[in-house]
Amino acid sequence: MGKEKTAQERCRESVPALLQWYAYNARVLPWRDDPVPYHVWISEIMLQQTRVEAVRGYYDRFLADLPTVRAVAEAQEDRLIKLWEGLGYYSRVRNIGKAAKVICERYGGELPADYALLRELPGIGDYTAGAIASISFGQCVPAVDGNVLRVYARLTAYRDDIRSESYKKQVREMLTDAMEAGMRGSKTKDTTPGRFNQAVMDIGATVCIPNGKPHCDVCPLSHLCKAYAEGLTGEIPRKAEKKARPVRQRTVMVIRCNDHFLLHRRPQSGLLAGMWELPNVDGHLSAAGVKKAASAILSEAGMSGDVALSAHRIDDSRHVFSHVEWEMRGYRIDVADEHREEFAAPKEYAWMTSAEITETVGLPQAFRAYKLQL
Numbered sequence: 001m002g003k004e005k006t007a008q009e010r011c012r013e014s015v016p017a018l019l020q021w022y023a024y025n026a027r028v029l030p031w032r033d034d035p036v037p038y039h040v041w042i043s044e045i046m047l048q049q050t051r052v053e054a055v056r057g058y059y060d061r062f063l064a065d066l067p068t069v070r071a072v073a074e075a076q077e078d079r080l081i082k083l084w085e086g087l088g089y090y091s092r093v094r095n096i097g098k099a100a101k102v103i104c105e106r107y108g109g110e111l112p113a114d115y116a117l118l119r120e121l122p123g124i125g126d127y128t129a130g131a132i133a134s135i136s137f138g139q140c141v142p143a144v145d146g147n148v149l150r151v152y153a154r155l156t157a158y159r160d161d162i163r164s165e166s167y168k169k170q171v172r173e174m175l176t177d178a179m180e181a182g183m184r185g186s187k188t189k190d191t192t193p194g195r196f197n198q199a200v201m202d203i204g205a206t207v208c209i210p211n212g213k214p215h216c217d218v219c220p221l222s223h224l225c226k227a228y229a230e231g232l233t234g235e236i237p238r239k240a241e242k243k244a245r246p247v248r249q250r251t252v253m254v255i256r257c258n259d260h261f262l263l264h265r266r267p268q269s270g271l272l273a274g275m276w277e278l279p280n281v282d283g284h285l286s287a288a289g290v291k292k293a294a295s296a297i298l299s300e301a302g303m304s305g306d307v308a309l310s311a312h313r314i315d316d317s318r319h320v321f322s323h324v325e326w327e328m329r330g331y332r333i334d335v336a337d338e339h340r341e342e343f344a345a346p347k348e349y350a351w352m353t354s355a356e357i358t359e360t361v362g363l364p365q366a367f368r369a370y371k372l373q374l
């Protein structure tokens with residue numbers, strides 16, 4: 001019996017195996033035709049927590065509307081959020097706006113061709129910096145995300161928590177070494193790092209899949225894979241139990257006055273920071289309770305005095321955010337006031353028609369059940 005390969009040896013040997021597999025099996029994705037740094041950046045941010053199929057339409061629309069980094073830097077944040085509407089995790093697009101401004105101020109509107117400088121930009125972490133630096137600039141740096149951690153945990157039969165920072169660091173180091181070793185003597189130094197990182201992404205998405213049984217029978221790494229050899233693919237990767245998300249009850253109000261609806265802008269920090277929302281309050285309110293809450297909101301929105309209103313129950317809904325879950329009770333509130341126009345709403349409130357909301361407001365997905373009411 002030969003000596004068992006070390007984890008490092010398995011990593012090194014995975015590089016040529018994956019490059020060869022990628023040459024025939026790469027997924028055809030719009031941003032791969034022409035790895036312009038700006039395009040790679042936007043696609044990689046969109047792909048975080050979102051499936052490739054869902055991203056395609058958003059990607060095309062975003063670039064058609066904002067074809068350059070400078071166009072992003074000059075765009076209003078509401079426009080960026082509108083283009084992101086439905087993708088969720090809106091801090092991603094807010095950070096794109098902030099980073100675009102920095103790129104214009106410091107680098108003349110072009111992304112810097114350096115991993116460390118990319119890493120300094122708002123919203124660009126190790127993974128995204130690695131993807132841009134390798135795919136667009138040919139730098140020998142890995143792009144380690146959950147897919148990569150899973151593939152290499154299985155390849156090396158790593159049995160501890162793959163979400164730990166120490167494991168991420170270990171994989172980054174092993175892959176940097178493996179990529180550098182794989183590049184020695186390579187005639188395609190400019191494209192090899194990017195192709196390798198994309199090969200790992202594709203293997204993780206299509207072969208060594210996260211949910212369900214991995215397709216080891218067609219995997220180019222099966223001859224190297226320790227979990228496969230030892231029948232451990234169902235047990236690896238191991239993830240420490242996540243803490244249960246707290247569940248909050250909310251009451252959501254679709255407040256209508258003539259053909260206008262009342263929207264509220266959330267505070268600039270915290271959950272859904274700075275986004276327009278339908279007014280909502282803590283708890284599940286009764287019809288009487290919601291009338292009181294709506295009156296208080298209308299007063300905050302500048303409608304002073306006694307405002308006649310009626311409340312009707314509409315759908316309940318729920319939404320899961322990354323760290324909290326909302327159980328929502330819905331009410332439609334009809335406000336009988338012909339003089340709405342005379343009240344100037346403070347800047348955190350706005351009355352808008354359905355058409356204005358559709359054209360200009362990126363309403364969070366949490367409220368999708370209530371959009372039909374608008």
Ligand code: SF4
Binds near residue numbers: 214219221
């Ligand atoms: S052999 Fe199976 S478990 Fe191992 S890397 Fe390939 S798909 Fe994943």
